[in-house]
Amino acid sequence: MMTNSNQRLTQGQFSFLPDLTDTQITAQLEYALKKGWAIGVEYTDDPHPRNTYWEMFGNPMFDLKDAAGALMEINSCRKTFPSHYIRVTAFDATRGVESPTMSYLVNRPAKEPGFGLVRQEVDNRAIRYTIHSYATDKPEGERY
Amino acid sequence: MDAVKTVDLQAIVRDSNVTEVLDQLDRELVGLAPVKRRIREIAAYLAVTRARKQLGLEAAAPSLHMCFTGNPGTGKTTVALRMAEILHRLGYVRKGHVVSVTRDDLVGQYIGHTAPKTKEVLKKAMGGVLFIDEAYYLYRPENERDYGQESIEILLQIMENNRDDLVVILAGYKNRMDTFFSSNPGMSSRIAHHIDFPDYSQPELLSIAGKMVGAMNYRFDAEAETAMGDYIGRRLTQPNFANARSVRNALDRARLRQANRLFAGVGEGALNVTAEDLSTLSASDILASRVFDAPDSAERT
Numbered sequence: 001m002m003t004n005s006n007q008r009l010t011q012g013q014f015s016f017l018p019d020l021t022d023t024q025i026t027a028q029l030e031y032a033l034k035k036g037w038a039i040g041v042e043y044t045d046d047p048h049p050r051n052t053y054w055e056m057f058g059n060p061m062f063d064l065k066d067a068a069g070a071l072m073e074i075n076s077c078r079k080t081f082p083s084h085y086i087r088v089t090a091f092d093a094t095r096g097v098e099s100p101t102m103s104y105l106v107n108r109p110a111k112e113p114g115f116g117l118v119r120q121e122v123d124n125r126a127i128r129y130t131i132h133s134y135a136t137d138k139p140e141g142e143r144y
Numbered sequence: 145m146d147a148v149k150t151v152d153l154q155a156i157v158r159d160s161n162v163t164e165v166l167d168q169l170d171r172e173l174v175g176l177a178p179v180k181r182r183i184r185e186i187a188a189y190l191a192v193t194r195a196r197k198q199l200g201l202e203a204a205a206p207s208l209h210m211c212f213t214g215n216p217g218t219g220k221t222t223v224a225l226r227m228a229e230i231l232h233r234l235g236y237v238r239k240g241h242v243v244s245v246t247r248d249d250l251v252g253q254y255i256g257h258t259a260p261k262t263k264e265v266l267k268k269a270m271g272g273v274l275f276i277d278e279a280y281y282l283y284r285p286e287n288e289r290d291y292g293q294e295s296i297e298i299l300l301q302i303m304e305n306n307r308d309d310l311v312v313i314l315a316g317y318k319n320r321m322d323t324f325f326s327s328n329p330g331m332s333s334r335i336a337h338h339i340d341f342p343d344y345s346q347p348e349l350l351s352i353a354g355k356m357v358g359a360m361n362y363r364f365d366a367e368a369e370t371a372m373g374d375y376i377g378r379r380l381t382q383p384n385f386a387n388a389r390s391v392r393n394a395l396d397r398a399r400l401r402q403a404n405r406l407f408a409g410v411g412e413g414a415l416n417v418t419a420e421d422l423s424t425l426s427a428s429d430i431l432a433s434r435v436f437d438a439p440d441s442a443e444r445t
Contacts, residue, residue: 058260065239066271068309073267 029067109144214341217389367427
């Protein structure tokens with residue numbers, strides 16, 4: 001389901017492809033900048049699909065002209081959180097749109113334990129299902 | 145027989161349209177001969193670097209950080225804008241925009257505020273030129289807890305590591321920049337090009353005034369031009385003279401007086417003004433300046 005056969009998180013764009021190289025990330029950043037979108041870097045160690053709001057690494061980068069600046073920020077985030085999930089978002093600030101337009105992972109932990117299915121028995125022996133990230137059994141900071 | 149591999153140097157120059165920018169520089173900027181010569185040298189150097197690259201003679205990217213020193217109003221900012229254009233055409237910077245900052249944009253107000261602030265500016269300048277005006281303000285030796293030093297350290301690091309991504313141009317007055325560099329040897333050694341902007345002479349300033357008036361869609365009548373030359377000659381010797389900037393201010397005041405003269409004329413019965421009247425600065429507009437009646441008084445700004 002959320003965990004595919006090779007134990008990799010598949011969220012956002014390009015997530016079924018091999019990890020993007022820096023050159024490929026630069027090309028994607030250039031695309032977003034050309035469209036006038038602001039780039040943000042976010043990280044988390046709780047990649048549950050319903051965890052929409054990840055922690056922001058610094059402010060979103062408005063008024064950038066070149067991808068090198070954003071890449072610098074991505075690399076400094078990787079250095080700070082080497083085994084967290086890190087994603088890059090592009091935000092379209094056009095009036096009436098004002099929403100993220102791109103989102104893709106640029107860093108993932110070496111080992112991804114994936115998600116397990118949790119069954120809960122409720123009234124009349126009905127079963128409710130949910131998914132649970134194995135990593136979140138451990139406290140924050142020790143998950144990956 | 146093996147043909148010797150050649151590269152058409154002319155083609156590189158032609159394709160980049162760099163001569164166009166250089167000619168424009170020659171045409172639009174009066175004087176500044178040493179600056180123009182240095183810029184031509186840099187342009188030639190970059191063209192040769194590109195030719196070398198095409199022949200596979202790899203070399204580390206040249207360091208192009210610069211320092212512009214000179215008195216106020218000698219055209220440092222204007223040249224920095226042109227420099228960005230030249231570097232962009234020769235493919236040295238990717239985007240060719242100029243981010244112009246001063247101390248306020250780089251240095252924060254409390255602990256931990258400076259680094260993000262400086263980094264943000266640097267990120268915006270990536271792919272272009274970062275122009276730091278009055279750069280010597282970054283270093284305040286009288287206050288050892290000043291955050292300027294932190295900003296300088298980040299700048300140095302980026303100047304070294306992201307040499308391909310941005311060009312830093314520092315600008316300031318000559319003697320204060322010299323003090324700045326002597327207390328920051330790391331900064332001095334990372335800047336390859338120190339360019340000094342000379343002061344303008346009186347004829348050069350007059351020709352600048354002519355160009356400025358043209359750009360504002362005004363013109364001098366015959367006596368006004370003589371009066372302007374006279375004005376510049378007197379103004380040159382007074383304190384706080386800021387070269388082209390003083391000339392611009394003088395022209396702005398002359399326009400004010402011209403408007404007032406036309407307005408007064410309406411009251412006296414001259415109802416219609418022609419386009420000619422509206423765009424002509426006469427000698428009286430310039431001779432009304434305080435520079436003429438009190439030769440030794442302090443300058444009005």
